[in-house]
Amino acid sequence: MLCINQEKGDLRYSTYFHHLIFYAAMLELVNRNKVFLSQGSWTISDQQTGDRVLDEVILIAQKY
Numbered sequence: 001m002l003c004i005n006q007e008k009g010d011l012r013y014s015t016y017f018h019h020l021i022f023y024a025a026m027l028e029l030v031n032r033n034k035v036f037l038s039q040g041s042w043t044i045s046d047q048q049t050g051d052r053v054l055d056e057v058i059l060i061a062q063k064y
Contacts, residue, residue, distance in 0.1 A: 022057065022060075025053065025054060025057040026057065026061065028054060029044075029045075029049070029054060029057065029058065029061075032049060032054075033045070034047065034049060034054075034058060035061070042061075044058060044061050044062050045058070
């Protein structure tokens with residue numbers, strides 16, 4: 001949704017595609033109760049998911 005041009009129905013810029021992938025992974029982590037929003041800030045679990053890609057996203061998100 002972040003990368004889609006709503007008027008044309010295509011990707012806006014390929015440079016934004018990595019944001020789409022990252023936020024889709026973050027949404028999956030929220031669904032798995034590994035990421036929480038509490039008092040206006042993100043809390044990211046230290047527990048691994050067992051999924052190599054999602055575990056890498058956790059490590060990346062913890063840096064920020």
